[in-house]
Amino acid sequence: MTKRGPAISCVIPVYRAAAALPELYRRLLATLTGENQTFEIIFVEDCGGDASWEIISAVAAKDPRVRGVRMSRNYGQHNAILCGIREARGEIIITMDDDLQHPPEELPKLLAKLAEGFDVVYGPPREEKHGTLRNLASMVTKWVLQEAMAAEMARQVSALRAFRTELREAFANYQSSYVNIDVLLTWATTNFGAVTVRHEPRTQGESGYTTSKLVRHAFNMITGFSTLPLQMASITGLFLALFGFCVLFYVLVRHFMEDGAPPGFPFLASIIAIFSGAQLFSIGIIGEYIARMHSRAMDRPVYAVRSRTKADDFTK
Template structure:
């Protein structure tokens, strides 16, 4: 059988670990993150790097990243042109990674770097993606609800058990990014993209700590937007719900018709006019607008994709010339 030349000519990534961290309002935590990661990564005995992706943070995060990159050769930084979102920033970092094993984690130290060896040890050859599932979640109610919706969307692609254990702390083979190398849309979810080139998912329980400083950057508006993007950008579930609602109201309409006709045939009287008619019109109009709203969300996303809006744009980086030649 003939091999695909694109696969045979693809350069092999050097053995090592690339850690990708999206950064937003974490200027006072990044130095601690680097200090705690360094001994852990050295102990692995592999080559390593840390890619800090500043998602246009309004605080001094980029200045801190530049300083850390100048002090540590293994720290690299990317600055986004504007705030694109956590998963978009992750995508930029994933595409910039240089080593064969890739780790993603948060910037707020809720993912203790000391737990990383457990993840790497559990990342065996028969696993494509490994999640570090928190033993105890320390998010708020809204964040937990958003996570529940995300896992519901992932359920169909990954399987019920694995989707339930999805986390922002991931370890996967960097070559999996080839499955979404041409993806260029403003709506990004790394877990969904990973399902395009991986089917062996596992999870191990890890310690999950409270945020080291400040509060979560996820506002109510961001959580709602993220939930809607997940439901309409990577799933047909809302359309299926609209179909079910339409079918249910069709049956309801047929039942109402049978009731009206049956009442007339049996008792020779009709149903009271205006209140009954107004109620039926309101119910069916609401169902129609609900279905149209869902279809409008999908059309809006198709519209945005036809505009060729990029997933992200890098404004500045700390890559050294030797890095850029690789």
Template sequence: MSTAPTAASSNPPMPAAPPPSVSIVVPVFGSGESLHELVSRVQAALSPLVSGLELILVNDGSGHRSWQLIEALARSEPQVRGLDLMHNYGQHNALLAGITRARNSIIVTMDDDLQHPPEELPKLLAAIAEGNDVAYGKPQRREHSPWRNLASRLTKRAVRAALGAEMAEKSSAFRMFRAELREGFAGFRDAQVSIDVLLSWSADRVACVAVDHHPRRQGRSGYDLGKLLAVTLGMITGYSTLPLRLASVLGLLSATLGLGLLFWLLLQMLTADSQPTGLTLIAAMIALFAGLQLFAIGVVGEYLARMHFRTLGRPAFVIRTETGPTPRLENQDP
């Protein structure tokens, strides 16, 4: 008796996902001479892995010479687009200008000085392919001075304490994320910009990838200890209520301390043969309470100042001109 052949029970293999398209956003400030090498290395690293590639070079007030280099690259390389900002708005503002104009499904931000090796981009792309919304390239060893490294760590810890976001510890200027995350900050209108905070509003799955970090070839970093501390203060007061809560706690503690001292003075007056003057103690307590009050007023003043500047409608950036495929020449804020 013959048996009928049985049909194969295994499911057919799933078709492979199409390769993504990638936009690279690079703020340019003081490292224009390295742009030719940056573009060629990015193309070599990503062209075999993606369906489309564009590099958006944002001249953040780096002078006419840098813009001439960007224009020359845009004429010779069809994948290069250039944005020329009206003046120096800052790294994160320049990044926001490029991010809002990126056309592809995956967006990358990296520095212009080749400290972020383009050859590490496939690692970030693999992390995104695993289902992550954001992939940060965290240097195995930072090629900065010890003081700069310490200031960076302190800044991230302060921001994490203020925002309660794990992204603060993982964050890096070398980042890759899905373009859909822009919908979370499409209505953002503020001159104080933090790309990592904006991404944290929408991102749920965040990866941290170990990458190499090369020393700076030319120029020097625009972030010294003072600027890093100013950025930290701006992020804490601009995106969290931690200082207000701290001022409330200090006010409660000072009120409790003052009430305890009042009871102590009354007890001394009732039990001692002579009434203690306590002028030194009273003067010290007045100075303490006055200092705490001034601190609380200063914290409230920081928030009022930010509300004031936001009502002025100061743009995060203004574009002077664009170059590259189908440029848009009108000036507009995000």
């Protein structure tokens, strides 16, 4: 008897999704069973404080294809996904949200696209079912992600993704507490694909991603995975320095040509304010990078697991 892992690992970060979990499990089971391949479902409970873990434990006790991982505290969606990716034993990993806005019935589309030879396939929605502010924040986040990933595919990025498990070797030793799965995947491949899927309205609870959290997530991405802020600070400083030299040249020319005093205090105060603002902006950006270096030096873990359900080996 040869031991082997499943063909598909479906990783789902769970946060306050107790109401949606039974329906999600039922629909996932029907979809994955129809693929005629062995599979496992990994629920990563991100310490949401509701009954999600009790539901996951009960399902895992009845179905050996279901595994549960409970975080010791709330680490965030991408950290929970990274935990699930490292726990996965399948040849292909699928990640999706827990709120049923990603219909499980759409998963075969991603698997079919992946079979065409892509390493990563995203499932962007035909139409997002969010509010105006949330959609605007998502657009900003994707622009920032495009800068961080240095790939046009960033505009197609979605939490619904399928990729080949061997890609995780590229970030096997990644330990920073600032995690973005999509950026990490670019460390392993540039062979991305996408297929549009349905995006259903949220019927249970509220999204954990508010507009403010999306903006903060975008800021974390641009400072954690890109040098663009430093480059912007340098360019701003360069232009302000050139502007300062031009003003100095203008003041000196007027002084020598008109043999009078240079322009008065208000003009000088405005120039000082411009330069002071530029310095504070640059210091703030540099400080953000130093703070991240400090966090990395402390060797702070990406996540910590509190408990697991049983994990039986798949057999053939």
